[in-house]
Amino acid sequence: MWFINFLKSSIGKKYIMATSGLLLVLFLCTHVFGNGAIYISSKAFQGYADALHSLPMLVFIFSISLLVIILAHVCIGLILFWQNREVSKSRYAVEVDIVQEKNSIAAKTMPYSGLFILLFLLVHISGFTFGPEDVPVSEHVKELFSGFFYGVFYLAGFAALALHLSHGFWSMLQTFGVNHPRFNCLIGTLTYIVPLFFLIAFAGIPLYFMTGLGANY
Amino acid sequence: MSTIDLTLQIWRQKNSDSLGNFETYTLNGISTDMSFLEMLDVLNEQLTKEGKEPVAFDHDCREGICGQCGSVVNGVAHGPEKEVTLCQLHMRNFKTGDKLVIEPFRSRAFPIKRDLLVDRSAFDRIIQSGGYVSVNTGGVPDGNTIPIPSQVAELAMDAAACIGCGACVASCPNGAAMLFTSAKVSQLALLPQGDSERKKRALAMVETMDKEGFGNCTNHKACEAVCPKAISIRNIARLNREYAKAIFTEG
Numbered sequence: 001m002w003f004i005n006f007l008k009s010s011i012g013k014k015y016i017m018a019t020s021g022l023l024l025v026l027f028l029c030t031h032v033f034g035n036g037a038i039y040i041s042s043k044a045f046q047g048y049a050d051a052l053h054s055l056p057m058l059v060f061i062f063s064i065s066l067l068v069i070i071l072a073h074v075c076i077g078l079i080l081f082w083q084n085r086e087v088s089k090s091r092y093a094v095e096v097d098i099v100q101e102k103n104s105i106a107a108k109t110m111p112y113s114g115l116f117i118l119l120f121l122l123v124h125i126s127g128f129t130f131g132p133e134d135v136p137v138s139e140h141v142k143e144l145f146s147g148f149f150y151g152v153f154y155l156a157g158f159a160a161l162a163l164h165l166s167h168g169f170w171s172m173l174q175t176f177g178v179n180h181p182r183f184n185c186l187i188g189t190l191t192y193i194v195p196l197f198f199l200i201a202f203a204g205i206p207l208y209f210m211t212g213l214g215a216n217y
Numbered sequence: 218m219s220t221i222d223l224t225l226q227i228w229r230q231k232n233s234d235s236l237g238n239f240e241t242y243t244l245n246g247i248s249t250d251m252s253f254l255e256m257l258d259v260l261n262e263q264l265t266k267e268g269k270e271p272v273a274f275d276h277d278c279r280e281g282i283c284g285q286c287g288s289v290v291n292g293v294a295h296g297p298e299k300e301v302t303l304c305q306l307h308m309r310n311f312k313t314g315d316k317l318v319i320e321p322f323r324s325r326a327f328p329i330k331r332d333l334l335v336d337r338s339a340f341d342r343i344i345q346s347g348g349y350v351s352v353n354t355g356g357v358p359d360g361n362t363i364p365i366p367s368q369v370a371e372l373a374m375d376a377a378a379c380i381g382c383g384a385c386v387a388s389c390p391n392g393a394a395m396l397f398t399s400a401k402v403s404q405l406a407l408l409p410q411g412d413s414e415r416k417k418r419a420l421a422m423v424e425t426m427d428k429e430g431f432g433n434c435t436n437h438k439a440c441e442a443v444c445p446k447a448i449s450i451r452n453i454a455r456l457n458r459e460y461a462k463a464i465f466t467e468g
């Protein structure tokens with residue numbers, strides 16, 4: 001079966017990483033705009049949440065799809081990580097950084113930044129998706145982020161996401177075969193802009209409450 | 218003519234089964250006009266005179282075109298100068314008092330045979346599985362009988378510049394052979410002579426590459442940075458496209 005061969009091959013696994021990565025990025029785009037309502041007012045945010053949950057079927061289908069995508073991304077990512085550790089066990093007496101680009105740190109730490117995002121996701125989902133049912137979510141946000149450590153943990157999670165994407169975004173396009181001198185400059189710029197956008201938009205939310213800007217929220 | 222004095226720390230290993238260790242040698246009065254391999258020749262002459270085993274290393278053309286030479290010098294495959302093979306690296310890149318740590322190319326798919334000699338026959342098996350054109354192309358064609366846009370011809374030539382030295386594998390944190398395989402797939406896929414077999418080729422060469430024990434690419438770009446022929450990772454992107462097209466239609 002061709003799909004099994006595809007999954008078994010090194011390039012096939014990379015395609016799964018890139019495709020699931022792209023879908024996760026697209027999900028983040030919708031998520032960031034929904035959460036952006038917090039910056040407007042607690043009413044706007046609660047309105048968005050209520051509108052979303054008046055469509056339980058949609059929420060259910062999206063949650064299951066996301067679960068499958070994340071599982072694929074995490075499992076294949078970890079398989080690649082273990083396989084590659086096997087290959088490069090013995091290496092050189094002198095170690096130097098051959099790739100002198102700034103984002104080579106991001107490339108080296110992909111599995112670690114990824115695992116931290118996973119930890120973040122677990123905390124995030126248990127806090128919100130499976131949070132208290134009697135408190136409206138717009139108040140629950142304020143409650144959770146009034147805890148200092150909770151806020152700091154969220155900031156760290158978003159920093160890990162930005163790090164992950166500062167290699168991942170470019171890497172995804174390279175895996176898809178998008179590498180052309182005409183577009184490489186644009187891709188390079190986007191690889192800065194995309195992670196930065198998510199960092200500012202997401203990290204702004206805990207900061208909004210932690211700094212007291214959201215006092216009248 | 219200026220000369221330099223060096224301390225060499227070289228990986229010595231009897232055969233693929235033995236453990237191996239570093240040996241330290243001092244080498245004085247090396248002309249800065251010498252190539253790196255000529256410097257090793259001087260060392261070997263000195264070792265032979267002392268009744269010791271000379272250091273085994275691969276080499277053939279010594280002009281940067283055959284792809285036989287290659288070692289890791291102070292952590293960098295083919296040494297500190299960009300876009301040159303070890304045989305074309307000159308001693309003027311070093312100065313008196315330098316300590317050079319010389320190691321073989323290391324990777325699971327490249328077992329060490331002796332000292333700095335490694336077995337790169339895995340590359341040959343990748344080529345055997347698809348790096349050829351089996352249609353009969355006849356004798357040398359007349360100029361311009363097969364029209365090929367010059368941009369495409371240039372891209373094919375850039376890929377064909379790969380000499381198969383293995384520096385990409387040796388430097389890849391995952392020991393992946395994507396740069397090599399992608400160059401070989403690209404050089405044929407871009408040209409009309411290679412077009413009829415391009416899907417079969419991409420599938421077969423990637424399958425052999427995986428079977429030989431090379432790692433998975435994580436787009437680190439270390440391969441491109443050390444390649445003595447400046448092969449671009451644009452070829453890897455092309456290989457990814459070729460492979461996807463092939464597996465979805467003929468896989």
Ligand code: HEM
Binds near residue numbers: 025078115173
């Ligand atoms: C919302 C969360 C996430 C997003 C948006 C995301 C996005 C991406 C993207 C775009 C790539 C590049 C794909 C490629 O190299 O072709 C990638 C690679 C990777 N991701 Fe994630 N990721 C997320 C979560 C995770 C998690 C939870 C893990 C857990 C282990 C993880 C592990 C990895 C690894 C190991 C790679 C590198 C794969 C390779 O280079 O071969 N990621 N990610």
Ligand code: FES
Binds near residue numbers: 280281284285303
């Ligand atoms: S000996 Fe031929 S390339 Fe170096």
